[in-house]
Amino acid sequence: DTAVSQTPKYLVTQMGNDKSIKCEQNLGHDTMYWYKQDSKKFLKIMFSYNNKELIINETVPNRFSPKSPDKAHLNLHINSLELGDSAVYFCASSRAGTSYNEQFFGPGTRLTVL
Amino acid sequence: ILNVEQSPQSLHVQEGDSTNFTCSFPSSNFYALHWYRWETAKSPEALFVMTLNGDEKKKGRISATLNTKEGYSYLYIKGSQPEDSATYLCASIQDYGQNFVFGPGTRLSVLP
Numbered sequence: 001d002t003a004v005s006q007t008p009k010y011l012v013t014q015m016g017n018d019k020s021i022k023c024e025q026n027l028g029h030d031t032m033y034w035y036k037q038d039s040k041k042f043l044k045i046m047f048s049y050n051n052k053e054l055i056i057n058e059t060v061p062n063r064f065s066p067k068s069p070d071k072a073h074l075n076l077h078i079n080s081l082e083l084g085d086s087a088v089y090f091c092a093s094s095r096a097g098t099s100y101n102e103q104f105f106g107p108g109t110r111l112t113v114l
Numbered sequence: 115i116l117n118v119e120q121s122p123q124s125l126h127v128q129e130g131d132s133t134n135f136t137c138s139f140p141s142s143n144f145y146a147l148h149w150y151r152w153e154t155a156k157s158p159e160a161l162f163v164m165t166l167n168g169d170e171k172k173k174g175r176i177s178a179t180l181n182t183k184e185g186y187s188y189l190y191i192k193g194s195q196p197e198d199s200a201t202y203l204c205a206s207i208q209d210y211g212q213n214f215v216f217g218p219g220t221r222l223s224v225l226p
Contacts, residue, residue: 004157040218041218041219042216042218043158043203043216044215044216045214045215045216048214055211056211056212056214090157090158099145099146099165099207099210099211099214100146100163100165101163102148102160102163103148103150103158103160104160105157105158105159106157107156107157108157
């Protein structure tokens with residue numbers, strides 16, 4: 001059984017569109033995260049949610065909005081997509097708290113904006 | 115913005131060699147340090163979470179140490195095997211968990 005899953009795996013879309021990436025974890029974790037792997041392959045945290053509450057919100061454009069319908073899901077919605085949004089996006093989860101617990105990563109979603 | 119550095123950027127070793135690499139992070143407001151192993155075309159997998167100065171952790175042939183006062187952690191691999199080839203990432207957490215930054219990684223290639 002997949003612990004952290006993301007859909008879709010690949011997403012190709014036009015500039016200006018709005019798209020969502022879904023993430024689900026079946027580990028019973030309380031905290032979920034979204035990361036962006038940038039063009040230099042660095043992994044940068046975007047958001048962290050704990051029990052459906054936002055606890056980390058790094059400086060990302062407000063076109064990016066996380067949505068957590070329940071603690072097993074953290075979806076990433078992106079409005080007005082731009083070329084620079086092309087990247088691999090990873091979802092992750094951990095037991096409660098950001099610091100002391102290892103994170104389990106999803107397989108990633110490769111977003112290509114044309 | 116936290117500055118987390120890793121060295122070397124990449125490393126090639128022969129099978130059977132032991133190796134180590136470094137993660138440097140700000141020592142002020144330290145909270146925790148994570149190590150992850152990231153194989154190509156896969157997702158990062160956790161190796162260690164370390165919190166206390168002087169911590170040493172071990173998992174099989176891989177071990178790590180932590181010095182929070184001087185702001186560095188070492189990852190050691192004993193008797194490297196080709197399956198150890200991966201990028202090894204550290205992540206520093208500061209300010210009670212509010213700052214979470216991954217380093218750029220060390221890419222290890224183990225040649226048979």
